[in-house]
Amino acid sequence: MSKPLGYYTAYTPGDNSLLERLQEEYGSTFEKMTKREKLVILTVLASHIGCQLEGDVRGQIFDVAKQMRDxxxxxxxxxxxxxxxxxxxxxxxxxQQ
Known part of the structure; x- marks a missing residue:
């Protein structure tokens, strides 16, 4: 069973934040989203966070990801x-050094 959004974030009920609005629209565990929709959000956020970090990605990591996928x-x-x-x-x- 999933925990509510506030367990994972700084959301506090009544704070009038984006997280509160998302919880009101999609449920406290995003139960009103499909798995595919949740994965799209995960992809977008992971890409955004990754782009904020410095450094390069070793080429072999793309091979590892492809192997995992396949x-x-x-x-x-x-x-x-x-x-x-x-x-x-x-x-x-x-x-990395």
Whole structure:
């Protein structure tokens, strides 16, 4: 079962923020969005955050992503996404030299 938006964000009920408006329109767990719509939002936000970071992406990472896309089940692809989101958010990242 999903936790409400406020669990993951700085949203506070009654703060009249974008997060409050989104929760009112789409539900506290975005239950009024399809899986495809949620994945579009995830893609846009991940691209935006990635573009804010300095450094290059090693070419082999694109190969790894293609292998994951081609060889992992949809469930495992979702699991990898969840693991990466947690690692990005909480700072478990390799530092390139």
């Amino acid at each position: 060889e992992l089940s949809l469930s495992d692809q979702g699991g990898v996404m969840e693991a990466i989101i947690s690692q990005v958010r909480w700072g478990q990242n390799y530092e």
